[in-house]
Amino acid sequence: MTNSNEITTSMGNVALDVVGNEPLAEKNKKKTPGTAVQIVTNMRPVTITKNTPMFKYDVKVMFVYSKADGKEFVKERSKSIFKGPEHERDKGLCSLAYKKAVRQCPELQKGGPFYYDRQASLYSLSLLKKDPLTLNLTGNDLSQKSNFLRVEFTVTKVADSFQSTSNAIKKSVNIRPNLADKTILEALNLMVSGKALEDPNVLTMGNCVHYLYNDDHIKMDRVRVLDGEKNSAVGTCKSVKTLEGRDKDPSLYLTTELKATLFHPDGYTVLDVLRTYPKFNATRQANDAWSIPVRDSLLGLYCYVTYGSDANLGVERRMVKIRGFGLSARQQTFKRDGQPTTVLNYYREKYNINLRFPDLLTVVARGREGQSENYPVECLELCPAQPVRTEQMIGNEQSDLIKLAATAPHNRNRITEQVVQSVGLGNDREGYVKVGAPEVVTGYVLPKPTISYGGKTVNWNEPGKRGPATDFNITKFLRPARLVNWEVVFDKNTQLDSAIAPLVNTMKEMGMQVENPQRSFIVNGNLKPIFTEAVKNKRQMLLFITPDQNNYHQEMKALELEHDMLTQDIKFTTAERYVRQPNTRKNIANKINIKLGGLNYDVESKYFDKNRLVIGFETSQKGGGGDAPIAIGFSANMSDHHMKFTGGYFFVKRSSDVYGPIIKNVVKLCIDQTKKNRAAPTSIVVYFSGVTEGQYGLINEKYVGAIKKVCESFSGNYRPHITVIAATKLHNTRLYKQDQRGVSNMEPGTIIDETIVNPLLGEWYNSSAVARQGTNKAAKYTVIFNTDKTKPLEMWEGLTNDLCYDHQIVYHPVSYPAPLYVAGMYSHRGAEVLAQRSAVYKEGEFDFEATNKQLGVFDKKLFATRFNA
Template sequence: MEELAKQLNNVKFEKNIVCGSNPLAAKIVEKNKSRGTPVSISTNLRRIDIEKNQPIYKYAVQVLFFYNKGDKEESVEISKSVSKGPEHERDKAKCSKVYKKSVSQSPELQKGGPFFYDRQSCLYSFSRLKNDEIMCSLKGAEISSRPSFIRAEFKLSKVKESFQSTSNDISKTVNIRPAQADKTILEALNLIISGKPLEDPNVLTIGNCVHYLYDDSKIQMDRVNGSGGKSSAVGTSKSIRTLEGKEKTPTLYMTTELKTTLFHPDNATLFQVLSDYSGFSPQMKCNNPWALSMKDFFLGVSCYVNYGKFKDLGDERVMIKIKGFGLSAREQTFECDKKETTVFKYFKEKYNMSLQYPDLFTVLARGRDDKNQNIPVECLVLCNSQPVRTEQMSKDEQAKLIRLAAAKPHERKRNTDKVVTEVGLGANVQGLIRVSQPETVTGYVLPKPTIKFGGEKKVNWNDPNKRGPATDFNITRFSKPAKLLSWEIVFDQNVPLDSAIGPLINTMKEMGMEVRDPQKTFIVGGKLRPIFENAVKNKRQMLLFITKSSNNYHQEMKCLEQEFDLITQDIRFETALRLPQQQNTRKNIINKINIKLGGLNYEIDNEDLKNRLVIGFETSQKGGLGDAPIAIGFSANMSAHHMQFTGGYIFVKRTSDVYGSIVQTVVKICMDEVIKNRGKPSSILVYFSGVTEGQYGLINEVYVQQIKEACLSIHANCKPHIHVIAASKIHNTRLYKEDQRGFSNLEPGTVVDETIVNPLLNEWYTTSAVARQGTNKAVKYTLIFTTQPVPISVWERLTNDLAYDHQIVYHPVSLPAPLYIAGSYSTRGAQVLAQRRAIYNAEGEFDFEATNEKFGVLNKKLFSTRFNA
């Protein structure tokens, strides 16, 4: 394990990998489907029909603004804006203004079309222009009121590639080789369908595909109002995709998903916003606890500068982003004209402004030469139409928004359809494009798996006395009980709870475990380390903590668990008080303990799993640019029993390709373990979670090769069958069970693999978990690669069966066990790293080897257990 951990430090990150030339696993068409109970399913997808032989022409747009700069002219292109947030939306608004003015001056743009402009660098037309290039020069305050503004230029020209596509090109938008798919018509239709909302003054469009209503009174939804004038708005996202369709030929569909988002107040002064928060005062310092706690709510908020020569220019005012809080205007000094002055004096002398709140902290923003500048709070006004990012919300605001979004199925469907109508996405376009009502498809409810437990017993799904929802089951004895012979129960100092010990031990014995009485120990002075040191000396198997929630030892306990390589279990004192009366709570705790000690609570009867290694990759954190470390979790059935899933986490750089650096290493680790415990598998199935369709080529051509190399590194003849499946909740498809009673959540085990899936690939949606509240979201699965083509029903059944293998809760979870467990490992790794901090080398770079060696689990006994159960 140590040698494998060291290999991580030598991983080379491939940049700009271009993939998609190799074919993905082709769809296998099944006949005589009889694998489950059919059910009618309503969706949020609408079929898009376009007239046959309808051409669509693509033109490039360039918008330039020219300004006086001293004795020369300077041009700025805003049609390829690289700005983000409100600044980007402002650039698009400028482009739209220039385009509309150009249309009024160009007879050709008045006669042709209809035209659809994306407010940046692209315009589509249903007719070809007589001239391949149009130029307009525009002047006047209606374009820009800036004193230095000279003119704007609008240039329209036909693009060099993909100039013309037609409605007959729909089949070209999908290809078993992803790189060869021509998405031109999809890009065009995404804009064309948004034509009406883009022109509607009651609709706020973010990007080109998310539309919010200013006036949503017709929707009759509740609103969330937060501190600082925040308020929610309802809207819909939209995407155009090519799917299988009813006729089993590539068909266009529009997906619309309900969006409920919190927005900052429009055109509010920053001082007003701050004043709305309890505890604010005009003399607040930047190091005040209130300011320190509130800073995150304002980081990244865009504001207009409300002073200087541009203060009366409306949307053309200077825009800044808040980077933090600084010293007050009276305290903050800087050099101006080679003399030191304060912000307070500078504003008085430069702008003849006597600041009202000179003792209030200032706002830090990026100035010239990337140096911070300090701006008085009273001189800033929030930019309009700013969505509130999650990190800018309080926990209460996040909770309220989640509750608002967690609508019941019939409510979500009704509101989605209403918003689509109000926004204008459900309307036909120019008589050439027709938008249908939401599609209805047939799904299948798969049979529940056979579940065996101790005493050769099986779960009786038809038992009228079974507890909970229809998917819940109960077991009376573990399939493989563990032994707990040396353990300690840890209490707070002078706060024992002997009444909890007996019921726990009795329940362990009832479930078949061999248990000896524990030793009791107490936390002294809040110090946990001595507890672990003594436990290791005494060769304890486990530490069971029963402590008051107010002490909050959990995070530190789990970090010490990793450091000392010793299993722990945490029970809140308040919960333990009720253990004698609550059998289900006791069983839940014992379920965890048995699994952590290497036992098996029950097993799923699935022959396809017996000689197959199943690996899941998951991360609870987003990828992206930068090299800040994140934790990738993985889990596999590499233990002695094929239904036991264990694993761990590995720290990697935060990149857009989150898994690429560790695939080969992890597969090699899992192969070594399964060979040691059960022998060489005949097949490997790997699930990758959270990947997008754009990464299918990467998985197929890079990850698959790494899996093969991991096998060959074991032995030249180690060539098991390989199957790779991508799992994703990063989609906007919503599915609703439809019957005579209306719309409801799908039953667990419902699959959809026709009409609304990829026309060329083995793709399906599965809903595994019970929705306790709101509307459940199906997981989309796509078979990316296989060396042994089999009907898609094999993968559907296996994936559904694995959703029942959580072992702790007796009902299916939202993902198959290897992915669900890998996700919990990823979360644990992130928690350990947050508590202990990553290690960097002398050059300031993240040190893979040192961080994984010190804070990882690959070289520990924990790795062979399900320590995070």
């Protein structure tokens, strides 16, 4: 194993240099094997009038005000540095200025058509004669501030890519990412949103998500939360992309995906919102049990102040962001002009406001001087159009929203079409842009792999088989483990001896050698003595059966790490039920066998070279905000069998490059373990999950470079083949199987690798799992780097699909290949440990080395196991 110092020497030292100039792996596609099926997409072909010039301009919108001394100061609104309502405010002011500029400038009236993004970009289908075009705009329709002077509105040719044409589609993609000219895509993304931006019934967030204010005509379920007066709204996100197209000629497509989001109420005061919660009263304090969840539901919300000189300034009213709750206005004191006063007296004396609720908690927010200030809840009004973020959701809000999104395929397809038409994205623009109907493409259902277990193989065509075609069953483990020194742990006075024998018998039926366990008991909720004694007695595993209300899980897993002791956690009600449920017992036996180093079954894939090392990187992105550390999980088949995936996690600082700092360490660790357990791998395949197209250059140049250096560091001429694949579910593509009955979910193993994929790279969508509820979402895979150029795309498609069958716990394929799925589980475990034990900081900075040494698994016996199965 690698020691802790080796693990952390390079963490945090990866420089994000300019990348994207090296070529990515070129497409090497042959005919895809499998059964052909028709697939309906949410991608619409976009055509534009040929030989039409297009011009891009920079826009500057400078609001000029006067200071008390008569000097001027300027606020640029066209390059807003803000987020949320402050950003939307700047966009709104830019839009006002642009509309007034059009009214005053003949050249902006007769030219075009023009498309303005309400910030710094203007696109035109005609050339402006003046460059730069400068206007001074005045009037209280632009700003109601008493010190407002004018708006300086300037339009200038951009330095690069000023002129493009409708024939530049091919230039928008390039095997070298930095050489792709995205001008035409930027323009078209704005053009297709033109109607939505003009429609008062459409709320546009950013430039690509459009919600309907009134969506009553859309037949679908809604979510309404009385506590906080939150309501769901339906909309669509969109993007214009260059894809392969039907004729294998780069073509434009508009992707539209359904969005259902919960929103805070518009125009409510914070007091109005508090009143919607049951048991509200006028003396609620910041630290009482009622206030804490209510506070969490409001943290981060932006509010307008409703008093003083700002009260009548429209969108330019002062905004504050809720940071928490504080003492009541009567209790909260501060110094004014050197003298102590209360919030209650301050509002009476300065603003002539007699607060109606002086004994109610106040809102804490940042004041004018950057210090925290207390604001009465009756004096703050929620800014409009604020989505309910995940961390603001309480009760069942998140699960209700998930249920709302989990719509059956035929409903989702219908609703998406209705919303797209209502928003106006499906409409042509000025005769220049034409948007077609959703594309229908051909997909292929790949054959299932051979699965062997206990001397048998799965019969996929078993007579009388129930359930989905890709579900299977095994009756004996391929490699059963031994469990002869273990312990079942109960809570004091809450034991369930009747649960032990059925589980032992199930493990024996599956081929494991199992002795009866010892028993121990948790006293006063203290788990540590249990682990201390287990280590002393050299137990293989601790199996906890505890009441549901006693949530020991996270502490148990933290102690598992500290004491290097495998654990299995079973809730009391589950143990009561599994006496009568053999499948539940079997699932637990599956986990235990894997944790102990056994192997439940083998996926015999024709695409899997047994000398190939496959590594997956995944991050949950869970953790605190800002630069707080997060857990990165990895998994690889580095054990004694090529289908057995184990791994671990690292803690890194949150950044735009979370994988970079650990790649060398992980790859070296995995090669070392593979050599030790089997032999040096002759090829290495690495999957990176959750990366965007903008990171392809980073992967191709930085990540691949790190992998190569690791290989070169081994003695001899060690040069294995290297293939790197980007995987993501963070896309807006939706795919449906089409037949004579309509649309439905795609069958597991469905591949789409033509028409709607990247025109230059080896790319495909794979729907590998059964959707047990709602509409399934295919994962997208892109080959970024590949030294094994003789292998066609079929090789990586088949390998990826077959690896989706290798979960080992459940007997059906899952939504990601095993190296990524298991890496995600390790990432989640790392996040749990981090939440329970917290990171190490040195002089206020996150300490990579100390944290990974203290909370990591690399010097533990656990590392050689799939301890989080």
